[in-house]
Amino acid sequence: MNFDPLVIPFLAGTxxxxxxxxxxxxxxxxxxxxxxxSVIKKNFATKITIQAICEIFHESLLxxxxxxxxxRLGYMHMSLAFGWFLMIVVGKIESLFYYGSFYDxxxxxxxxxxxxxxxxxxxxxxxFSFIMDLFLLVxxxxxxxxxxxxxxxxxxxLKKTTNHILLDRITLTALWWIFxxxxxxxxxxxxxxxxxxxxxxxxxxxxxxxxxxHIEIPLWWAYSICIGTFFLGLPFSRYMHIPTEVILIFLRKxxxxxxxxxxxxxxxxLNSCSRCGLCIDACQLDYAAGINNVQPxxxxxxxxxxxxxxxxxxxxxxxxxxxxxxxVGLELTMIRQQLRQKPxxxxxxxxxxxxxxxxxxxxxxxxxxxxxSHLTPTIIMSMKKIFREAGVSFWFMDExxxxxxxxxxxxxxxxxxxxxxxxxxxxxxxxxxAKLLVTSCPICYHSFKNEYSLDIPVMHHSAYIDMLxxxxxxxxxxxxxxxxxxxxxxxxxxxxxxDQPRHILQQIGNLLPVESEKKDSxxxxxxxxxxxxxxxTQKKIMNKALEIITKSGPDILVTACPLCKKTxxxxxxxxxxxxAELVATNLKLK
Amino acid sequence: MKDWGYKISKxxxxxxxxxxxNRYSELIEKLPSAKKCIMCGACxxxxxxxxxxxxxxxxxxxxxxxxxxxxxxxxxxKCMLCGKCNLVCPRGVNTRAxxxxxxxxxxxxxxxxxxx
Numbered sequence: 001m002n003f004d005p006l007v008i009p010f011l012a013g014t015x016x017x018x019x020x021x022x023x024x025x026x027x028x029x030x031x032x033x034x035x036x037x038s039v040i041k042k043n044f045a046t047k048i049t050i051q052a053i054c055e056i057f058h059e060s061l062l063x064x065x066x067x068x069x070x071x072r073l074g075y076m077h078m079s080l081a082f083g084w085f086l087m088i089v090v091g092k093i094e095s096l097f098y099y100g101s102f103y104d105x106x107x108x109x110x111x112x113x114x115x116x117x118x119x120x121x122x123x124x125x126x127x128f129s130f131i132m133d134l135f136l137l138v139x140x141x142x143x144x145x146x147x148x149x150x151x152x153x154x155x156x157x158l159k160k161t162t163n164h165i166l167l168d169r170i171t172l173t174a175l176w177w178i179f180x181x182x183x184x185x186x187x188x189x190x191x192x193x194x195x196x197x198x199x200x201x202x203x204x205x206x207x208x209x210x211x212x213x214h215i216e217i218p219l220w221w222a223y224s225i226c227i228g229t230f231f232l233g234l235p236f237s238r239y240m241h242i243p244t245e246v247i248l249i250f251l252r253k254x255x256x257x258x259x260x261x262x263x264x265x266x267x268x269x270l271n272s273c274s275r276c277g278l279c280i281d282a283c284q285l286d287y288a289a290g291i292n293n294v295q296p297x298x299x300x301x302x303x304x305x306x307x308x309x310x311x312x313x314x315x316x317x318x319x320x321x322x323x324x325x326x327x328v329g330l331e332l333t334m335i336r337q338q339l340r341q342k343p344x345x346x347x348x349x350x351x352x353x354x355x356x357x358x359x360x361x362x363x364x365x366x367x368x369x370x371x372x373s374h375l376t377p378t379i380i381m382s383m384k385k386i387f388r389e390a391g392v393s394f395w396f397m398d399e400x401x402x403x404x405x406x407x408x409x410x411x412x413x414x415x416x417x418x419x420x421x422x423x424x425x426x427x428x429x430x431x432x433x434a435k436l437l438v439t440s441c442p443i444c445y446h447s448f449k450n451e452y453s454l455d456i457p458v459m460h461h462s463a464y465i466d467m468l469x470x471x472x473x474x475x476x477x478x479x480x481x482x483x484x485x486x487x488x489x490x491x492x493x494x495x496x497x498x499d500q501p502r503h504i505l506q507q508i509g510n511l512l513p514v515e516s517e518k519k520d521s522x523x524x525x526x527x528x529x530x531x532x533x534x535x536x537t538q539k540k541i542m543n544k545a546l547e548i549i550t551k552s553g554p555d556i557l558v559t560a561c562p563l564c565k566k567t568x569x570x571x572x573x574x575x576x577x578x579x580a581e582l583v584a585t586n587l588k589l590k
Numbered sequence: 591m592k593d594w595g596y597k598i599s600k601x602x603x604x605x606x607x608x609x610x611x612n613r614y615s616e617l618i619e620k621l622p623s624a625k626k627c628i629m630c631g632a633c634x635x636x637x638x639x640x641x642x643x644x645x646x647x648x649x650x651x652x653x654x655x656x657x658x659x660x661x662x663x664x665x666x667x668k669c670m671l672c673g674k675c676n677l678v679c680p681r682g683v684n685t686r687a688x689x690x691x692x693x694x695x696x697x698x699x700x701x702x703x704x705x706x
Contacts, residue, residue: 563673
């Protein structure tokens with residue numbers, strides 16, 4: 001007996017799934033940039049591909065990243081994914097032993113116990129049955145945890161879990177039912193034929209009070225229908241992340257990065273989101289301001305189903321905390337920027353008021369304060385003092401009539417305008433013949449470093465001051481004050497500058513630890529990237545962040561960003577200083 | 591004649607009975623903080639773009655409110671969205687969002703429907 005109509009729902013679902021998923025993949029890869037495609041060609045036949053396979057094993061099956069962050073949640077994902085995977089693989093091997101042919105009908109492994117009713121014909125029955133029962137038990141424990149998580153998300157260490165759409169709920173229910181139904185179906189067969197092990201055999205005995213011979217077939221049908229339903233819903237629901245994440249890991253390993261424009265790769269990232277909702281707890285807009293429909297999980301979902309509104313696309317601080325939380329490693333802020341893209345007018349020249357390169361002062365070092373620093377003049381005064389004390393001559397590029405670096409425009413999707421400013425600032429910087437650009441604003445720093453192609457190094461003033469101190473160009477005095485350091489988003493997560501500011505501060509006073517620091521640092525709320533929230537909401541975010549940062553009761557809160565200083569400066573409890581100001585007041589004068 | 595660096599504005603009249611205020615209604619529906627503006631001009635005083643041009647958020651805001659769309663699109667294009675005006679505003683008006691929205695309302699709202 002090798003066929004029974006009850007495998008038809010499973011078969012139909014599988015064929016449908018394979019057709020839809022492969023056509024989607026084909027479409028996405030076709031719509032990728034030609035640059036991206038050439039990167040794939042270059043790295044296709046290298047050892048990177050093997051590394052990618054290892055990562056797929058670690059992330060898609062074992063869910064190592066989630067496990068490191070939250071053991072219970074990691075176990076839930078691992079038991080479901082890896083447990084089911086092993087059931088499929090070992091089921092196939094088991095049927096290979098039983099039937100003696102690898103190219104046998106594909107459903108024989110999935111419905112093994114139903115078809116292999118004469119188990120005593122092969123010698124490996126006991127270990128195989130035992131292993132299969134064990135995997136089923138592990139997977140069932142995952143399902144139990146998943147149900148528990150739906151009922152009470154706190155039980156798995158989450159504050160909030162995703163609010164799913166109907167299609168996701170249907171597919172989710174089908175997935176949950178697959179395993180209990182498999183248990184019941186296998187148990188009833190085990191009771192009739194004696195092919196069960198510790199789990200199915202025992203449950204089979206418990207079922208003995210029922211007319212097992214009559215319920216066996218309906219149970220197998222229900223099992224098959226559940227798999228079929230799950231496969232039918234998979235390509236259109238959150239579960240599309242299962243096949244897509246595999247492709248994403250390959251592409252990422254081969255060196256593909258999200259560009260400024262959306263492409264097929266954006267679609268691959270959108271579909272790789274499993275809607276696990278880990279980004280929700282990370283988002284300050286949710287827990288500090290009560291905005292609960294803009295988090296990446298909802299933003300990506302709306303985009304995928306073509307229901308994205310500008311209000312949702314615009315409402316994001318682009319602080320990057322969600323990217324740190326995302327177990328799939330999606331480039332969430334870049335995707336957000338891509339989808340904020342505004343219509344362009346080709347050939348239009350926007351900012352015709354560029355300073356001519358004749359106004360440039362020739363100098364080895366350029367100081368670019370940035371627009372925001374002009375609202376915190378003490379930062380500029382401090383930097384001037386520091387340059388003077390270190391005996392460095394510099395050209396203050398935006399002292400009088402500066403231009404914006406272009407990053408705020410870029411973040412709002414005005415790419416063409418931004419490129420215009422980039423071109424003009426680049427001309428000015430090149431014409432000065434400088435060898436180093438120092439900036440006081442992390443937004444400008446990020447922009448000069450990543451969006452400009454300057455051939456000179458760019459430094460934020462915190463790193464520059466640290467360099468001056470290490471080179472003994474100036475000395476700091478120890479003033480024994482208690483302080484905490486706040487990592488600005490663009491400087492820390494954006495550019496990876498964590499150690500230099502701390503190194504300076506440790507020489508000046510006692511640097512107290514902060515609960516959320518470095519990669520987990522909070523946003524001050526004043527981010528230029530979010531135009532959708534008003535001043536009150538910004539203040540709510542600021543207050544909540546301040547409360548966490550100043551828990552240890554420091555004398556001053558030190559930051560390295562004029563915008564953070566302005567935003568935190570609104571509070572009347574803790575004094576806020578920029579690192580340059582603190583250094584300027586603690587210089588050992590020569 | 592001596593050039594003093596400033597000049598008298600051209601005389602013009604705005605007929606509020608016939609002015610097109612539909613777009614302004616659309617704007618304040620989205621960004622109600624626009625109504626809080628007291629036209630103090632702090633935004634224009636701090637503006638990075640006004641160092642180079644005669645761009646003024648206050649002026650653009652008044653023109654948009656009164657349906658004076660002539661040249662307005664070109665004026666708004668001078669803004670670099672740097673955000674200084676937002677920080678100095680004593681009334682908490684979301685100036686950058688208003689500029690960005692005025693730009694898009696003038697371009698054509700329909701272009702903004704995001705399609706992938």
